[in-house]
Amino acid sequence: MTRKRVTLRDVAAAAGVHASTVSRALDPRTRARVNAAVVQRVVEISERLGYRPNAAAYSLRTSRSRTIGVIVPDIENPIFPPMVRGVERTLLAHGYYAILGNTDGDQAREHMLVKGFTARGIDGLVLASVNREDRVARDAALGGTPVVTVNRRLDDPTVSSVVHMEDSGVLRALTHLVSLGHRRIAVIAGPQDTSTGAERLESFLRHRETLGIADDPRLIAFAGAYSEGEGERCLEELIVRRAPFTAIFCANDRLAIGALAALGRRNVACPGDVSVVGYNDMPMVDRIHPPLTTVRVQQYQMGVEAAAILLAMIDGAGEARHAVLPVELVIRGSTRALAAAEAG
Amino acid sequence: MTRKRVTLRDVAAAAGVHASTVSRALDPRTRARVNAAVVQRVVEISERLGYRPNAAAYSLRTSRSRTIGVIVPDIENPIFPPMVRGVERTLLAHGYYAILGNTDGDQAREHMLVKGFTARGIDGLVLASVNREDRVARDAALGGTPVVTVNRRLDDPTVSSVVHMEDSGVLRALTHLVSLGHRRIAVIAGPQDTSTGAERLESFLRHRETLGIADDPRLIAFAGAYSEGEGERCLEELIVRRAPFTAIFCANDRLAIGALAALGRRNVACPGDVSVVGYNDMPMVDRIHPPLTTVRVQQYQMGVEAAAILLAMIDGAGEARHAVLPVELVIRGSTRALAAAEAG
DNA sequence: CTGTTAGCGCTTTCAG
DNA sequence: CTGAAAGCGCTAACAG
Numbered sequence: 001m002t003r004k005r006v007t008l009r010d011v012a013a014a015a016g017v018h019a020s021t022v023s024r025a026l027d028p029r030t031r032a033r034v035n036a037a038v039v040q041r042v043v044e045i046s047e048r049l050g051y052r053p054n055a056a057a058y059s060l061r062t063s064r065s066r067t068i069g070v071i072v073p074d075i076e077n078p079i080f081p082p083m084v085r086g087v088e089r090t091l092l093a094h095g096y097y098a099i100l101g102n103t104d105g106d107q108a109r110e111h112m113l114v115k116g117f118t119a120r121g122i123d124g125l126v127l128a129s130v131n132r133e134d135r136v137a138r139d140a141a142l143g144g145t146p147v148v149t150v151n152r153r154l155d156d157p158t159v160s161s162v163v164h165m166e167d168s169g170v171l172r173a174l175t176h177l178v179s180l181g182h183r184r185i186a187v188i189a190g191p192q193d194t195s196t197g198a199e200r201l202e203s204f205l206r207h208r209e210t211l212g213i214a215d216d217p218r219l220i221a222f223a224g225a226y227s228e229g230e231g232e233r234c235l236e237e238l239i240v241r242r243a244p245f246t247a248i249f250c251a252n253d254r255l256a257i258g259a260l261a262a263l264g265r266r267n268v269a270c271p272g273d274v275s276v277v278g279y280n281d282m283p284m285v286d287r288i289h290p291p292l293t294t295v296r297v298q299q300y301q302m303g304v305e306a307a308a309i310l311l312a313m314i315d316g317a318g319e320a321r322h323a324v325l326p327v328e329l330v331i332r333g334s335t336r337a338l339a340a341a342e343a344g
Numbered sequence: 345m346t347r348k349r350v351t352l353r354d355v356a357a358a359a360g361v362h363a364s365t366v367s368r369a370l371d372p373r374t375r376a377r378v379n380a381a382v383v384q385r386v387v388e389i390s391e392r393l394g395y396r397p398n399a400a401a402y403s404l405r406t407s408r409s410r411t412i413g414v415i416v417p418d419i420e421n422p423i424f425p426p427m428v429r430g431v432e433r434t435l436l437a438h439g440y441y442a443i444l445g446n447t448d449g450d451q452a453r454e455h456m457l458v459k460g461f462t463a464r465g466i467d468g469l470v471l472a473s474v475n476r477e478d479r480v481a482r483d484a485a486l487g488g489t490p491v492v493t494v495n496r497r498l499d500d501p502t503v504s505s506v507v508h509m510e511d512s513g514v515l516r517a518l519t520h521l522v523s524l525g526h527r528r529i530a531v532i533a534g535p536q537d538t539s540t541g542a543e544r545l546e547s548f549l550r551h552r553e554t555l556g557i558a559d560d561p562r563l564i565a566f567a568g569a570y571s572e573g574e575g576e577r578c579l580e581e582l583i584v585r586r587a588p589f590t591a592i593f594c595a596n597d598r599l600a601i602g603a604l605a606a607l608g609r610r611n612v613a614c615p616g617d618v619s620v621v622g623y624n625d626m627p628m629v630d631r632i633h634p635p636l637t638t639v640r641v642q643q644y645q646m647g648v649e650a651a652a653i654l655l656a657m658i659d660g661a662g663e664a665r666h667a668v669l670p671v672e673l674v675i676r677g678s679t680r681a682l683a684a685a686e687a688g
Numbered sequence: 689c690t691g692t693t694a695g696c697g698c699t700t701t702c703a704g
Numbered sequence: 705c706t707g708a709a710a711g712c713g714c715t716a717a718c719a720g
Contacts, residue, residue, distance in 0.1 A: 005713095007712095007713055007714085008713065008714065008715095009713080009714095017690075017691085018690065018691050018692080019691095019713090019714080019715095020690075020691070020692080020693095020714090020715075020716085021689085021690055021691075023714070023715060023716090024689095024690085024715090027715090030715095033689065033690090034689070034690080035689060035690085038689085038690085052459070052462065052463040053463060053713085053714080054404070054463075054465065054712085054713050054714070055463055055464035055465055056400050056401075056403035056404040056407075056409065056464075056465055056712085056713080056714090057400075057404050057696090057712070057713035057714040057715090058713080058714060058715080059400035059403075059696095059714095060398070060400040060401050060404050060695095060696050060697065060698085060712090060713080060714075061695085061696055061713080061714045061715050061716085062696085062714085062715070062716095063400075063696075065400065066464075067443070067464075070444075074429070075419070075425045075428055075429055075432075076425045076426055076429050076627070078422065078425075078627065078628070080425075081419045081420045081422075081424075081425055082420055084419055084444070085418070085419055085420050085446060088419075088444060088445070088446060089446070092445075097443050097445075097460065097461075097464065098443065098444050099411070099441050099442065099443045099444070100414075100428070100432060100442055100443070100444045101432070101436075101441075102429060102432060102433070115396070116441065117441075118396065119396040119397060119398070119399055120399035120400075120410075120411075120441065121398070121399060121400055257631065261631075283420070283422065283628075284422070284627075284628040284631070284632070287601060287605075287628070287632045287633070288628070288631045288632055288633065289631070289632065289633035349697095351696095351697060351698085352697065352698065352699095353697080353698095361706075361707085362706065362707050362708075363697090363698080363699095363707095364698095364699075364700080364706075364707070364708080364709095365705090365706055365707075367698070367699060367700090368699090368700095368705095368706085371699090374699095377705065377706090378705070378706080379705060379706085382705085382706085397697085397698075398696085398697050398698070400696080400697080400698090401696070401697035401698040401699090401712090402697080402698060402699080403698090403712095404696090404697080404698075404711095404712050404713065404714085405697080405698045405699050405700085405711080405712055406698085406699070406700095406712085407712075
């Protein structure tokens with residue numbers, strides 16, 4: 001039952017040629033150098049015998065594994081599966097496979113994973129949601145492993161990345177709120193050691209004056225993590241400060257969901273009393289109550305681009321590359337126009 | 345910069361011993377056979393040199409890769425990430441890595457993936473959501489690859505599986521509805537070529553009489569897939585048939601979400617006019633409107649168990665093993681008691 | 689165009 | 705307890 005694996009040698013013997021000829025005949029890159037008739041016979045026989053090249057031998061010999069490591073903080077966080085899917089599909093189309101790791105946002109764990117992956121000779125690394133100064137990512141890149149970060153980027157432009165046009169997203173969200181009459185807009189900012197957290201806040205601050213948004217430090221709360229729990233906590237913090245606001249701009253959807261939950265608990269109606277905007281348009285936020293107005297990013301496409309960049313780097317494109325994808329605003333039920341009387 | 349990888353030989357040379365001694369000293373299983381002092385020196389030097397064993401060489405030599413393939417229909421379907429996470433974490437604790445593939449429910453794709461994974465010498469396979477007769481799974485298992493299916497199982501008990509107590513889940517859901525006064529309960533059944541679809545329907549039919557639920561074939565609709573779209577379609581089908589019902593039992597949450605959407609479009613209130621029960625308790629269904637009453641399954645734990653079974657099989661536990669996990673009912677806002685006047 | 693040779697880095701007999 | 709030797713299956717020079 002456990003029929004022995006058929007090797008190159010077996011095919012060679014059956015075809016009456018040498019193993020190296022079989023190797024050449026089966027590799028599209030070297031096939032041209034072999035007699036066409038031989039190629040045909042070899043291909044046929046290898047198929048009949050059910051020959052499957054041994055990846056370990058290939059890898060040992062060439063020190064390429066056709067495997068790339070994909071590291072996310074937590075695949076259970078709904079923003080990652082589409083990205084992973086984009087990576088996986090693109091990779092597969094090129095004969096590469098994805099090996100997956102979760103860090104739980106822990107750098108030590110990330111370090112271990114990268115070490116483990118490197119030991120098994122991965123050809124490259126896709127790192128989702130690194131921090132702005134991510135030693136692990138930097139070291140891997142410095143060590144010669146092709147690396148591309150996705151969703152966020154390092155401050156160091158040496159490492160390839162795929163991210164979104166943060167400024168454009170923030171501007172759209174704010175313009176929307178302002179057009180609805182909101183001026184006292186609170187912000188739940190993301191962790192400032194992440195590129196997204198820092199850039200989104202920076203954009204808010206930059207556009208605040210231009211758009212006529214109230215400049216009040218009491219309206220800015222800082223989340224320590226992109227979690228529902230932090231969203232709730234920040235909302236409480238904003239309320240305790242007693243600076244009135246009619247809308248909240250959240251640095252991501254999970255913070256927004258937390259804020260919504262806390263609002264509900266305090267019997268503050270959304271969008272009746274306060275409008276809420278999220279960021280990411282992660283799955284299901286169109287089905288929650290109220291359906292969330294948010295900035296849509298291209299999770300899947302990010303994965304596709306990341307894989308493409310990685311593949312190019314593996315094929316020797318030395319330079320780091322950076323892709324920046326456009327975003328769009330998705331208006332749903334969590335934002336509404338201020339009645340004239342309410343306008344402040 | 346691209347410092348050459350340090351090999352066993354390098355460590356051996358530095359330690360003044362033979363490579364095979366280093367190999368023995370570094371392997372916990374054979375370490376006992378080496379002089380303690382030598383072990384210590386070797387370990388120390390290998391650490392100082394930053395020695396990382398070459399996985400390809402190990403794999404070529406032993407034909408074990410410490411890698412297992414995890415195949416899901418679509419990682420973007422929210423029920424899979426927790427399961428994948430459970431597998432990954434358990435595997436990692438044992439020095440194994442997970443390589444991920446998506447099939448989109450396509451058997452041909454599944455076949456390709458399994459072939460690809462097998463070629464790279466995976467030590468085992470976790471297959472999520474196979475059909476009852478899944479050739480690919482059967483063939484892989486027959487071919488000697490340790491296989492465990494998760495979430496669903498084959499009709500063939502030869503292949504290990506981790507599933508839930510379907511009958512218990514269905515009974516809880518129905519008992520809940522009946523206790524609320526519902527007797528005319530419609531069913532949106534899952535695909536019957538899946539174990540979950542078939543078993544949940546079978547349980548419904550079995551308990552229907554005992555519980556005093558109306559026996560009316562017009563109240564059963566069959567979904568062709570576990571998708572929101574099919575949920576919507578089935579709901580329309582049920583309505584068109586003009587057989588009244590006060591509650592709907594859906595074979596999974598996505599069908600329920602679709603049903604909810606279709607209900608909303610027709611201005612039928614849930615739970616006001618009709619109660620809805622889902623199945624799985626997938627992430628976010630507690631935040632939708634109305635929060636979904638559903639049967640909670642242990643996605644994460646399934647992954648953990650699957651990995652454990654697989655590891656045991658790899659270590660030579662010949663027999664197939666089957667784990668069946670308990671479920672619980674989570675009552676939320678989508679179900680409510682029938683007023684006495686409404687009771688049919 | 690094809691065969692020969694060597695060796696990737698590791699584990700595992702087999703001697704000693 | 706340790707060294708020597710062989711070889712897993714493959715590719716990449718190098719001859720011919």
